[in-house]
Amino acid sequence: MENRDGIVTERVSKKLTVATPSKELVDAYLSEIAKAYSVNWSPAPPPEISATDEPEGGGKTDTLDNSEQSLGGEAKLTSTLDGDKTPKLPDIPPTEEQTEAKKPIKPTTPPPTYPEDDFDALTRRFEALKKR
Structure with missing residues (x-):
């Protein structure tokens, strides 16, 4: 963007x-x-440039040979073929989603309600207010 x-x-x-x-x-x-992951890794040593490595004219070449480049890692892969x-x-214990999926859903029924006397309900509410 321009300013x-x-x-x-x-x-x-x-x-x-x-910037990188x-x-x-x-x-x-x-x-x-x-x-942190207990991996043997060390950075690749910088390539040594000698006077004989430079092409004549002192310029850089644009071609890269990927076979000669080293990535620096020393990770070794083992095969299970032998x-x-x-x-x-x-x-691994199941997650909450897996356990919920296995449980059948039971319909919940509300507890049976008994007709309550208005006076008893008022008394119970009044007692609850006194305790506060």
Whole structure:
């Protein structure tokens, strides 16, 4: 968006700029997540650039070879094809929605009402007011 006629102050405009976080911050964040989930993870070491790696002319090349790039994770996947069985997980108790769905709905009947004398009802209400 454009700030036409300077309506939005420069201080606010600076806060609205989009910038990606630094590589160090991302690596620190990912390492904390890996630590919380007990995953062995370490950031990829920065690629070492030697004088022989640069193409002649000193410019950068636009092509990237994905096979040479490392993602930095050391997560290992194991296969269960070799006869290993996964451990038995504990049973999860049913949620409230599941238990409510299983229970049959019973029609509730109001308690039987007996005809009450007006004097008795008035006396009961008066006693309740006295207790307050």
